[in-house]
């Protein structure tokens with residue numbers, strides 16, 4: 001049972017900082033600029049599940065037990081995703097981003113924090129319907145190797161397809177979602193023509209660099225887990241990766257407002273968090 005109460009909450013804070021340092025030193029992952037509220041929630045959840053009494057005790061397990069460390073890593077990387085998540089966003093994307101993208105001879109996209117891939121296959125389907133997929137290269141990245149493996153396979157549970165089909169149609173889909181996959185037993189596999197335009201790669205937004213000269217950066221529901229300092233670092237990466245007049249799409253709870261790169265962008269859709277890199281800035 002957890003030992004924490006109101007009187008020793010300051011100890012919990014110290015232990016949390018020490019744990020993050022230990023993980024960084026031992027495994028090279030730096031979580032020090034993740035939102036503290038998010039970290040605490042996830043760590044305390046694991047603590048209660050495993051009947052561990054303090055974060056210090058958990059630190060010991062993380063350092064000495066590799067399997068436990070892997071569980072801890074999965075705990076911190078929330079991978080919840082779905083196809084055509086927020087259909088209204090995709091409607092806006094089709095209307096306000098696609099016409100501009102279609103003017104380029106070649107399109108390069110960086111999809112950061114792609115999780116198990118549902119969102120990147122959604123994007124590929126839209127590009128196919130708009131006859132742009134053949135001239136597009138998508139780099140889909142995440143720091144979690146386990147989800148990248150799933151994303152590469154493009155295999156999902158058939159149970160999810162009811163919701164995804166609804167999302168797809170609401171988002172302005174031009175066919176049926178089932179036109180893009182084959183069902184086998186309880187699973188579906190998305191067609192090869194979608195996957196072959198996508199390069200899945202390991203990339204950590206905390207430590208890794210830019211993708212040069214991209215027309216579009218897609219990074220939805222990732223910045224919410226970061227503190228202001230890390231958000232600014234990552235938004236700086238996106239700004240430096242984009243060509244002039246390139247687009248940036250964030251999640252509905254995320255924004256460029258008050259960020260260090262706000263003035264580099266114009267707002268294309270305030271509600272759907274679609275931005276365009278201004279002509280004059282770098």
Ligand SMILES: C[S@@+](CC[C@H](N)C(=O)[O-])C[C@H]1O[C@@H](n2cnc3c(N)ncnc32)[C@H](O)[C@@H]1O
Nearest residue numbers: 077078081113115142143144204205206220221
């Ligand atoms: C909630 S999911 C969002 C998935 C998808 N973009 C969506 O909106 O449906 C957040 C993703 O961000 C990834 N992530 C978290 N920290 C990261 C980092 N430092 N570098 C790269 N990806 C990260 C997680 O592994 C996870 O797959």
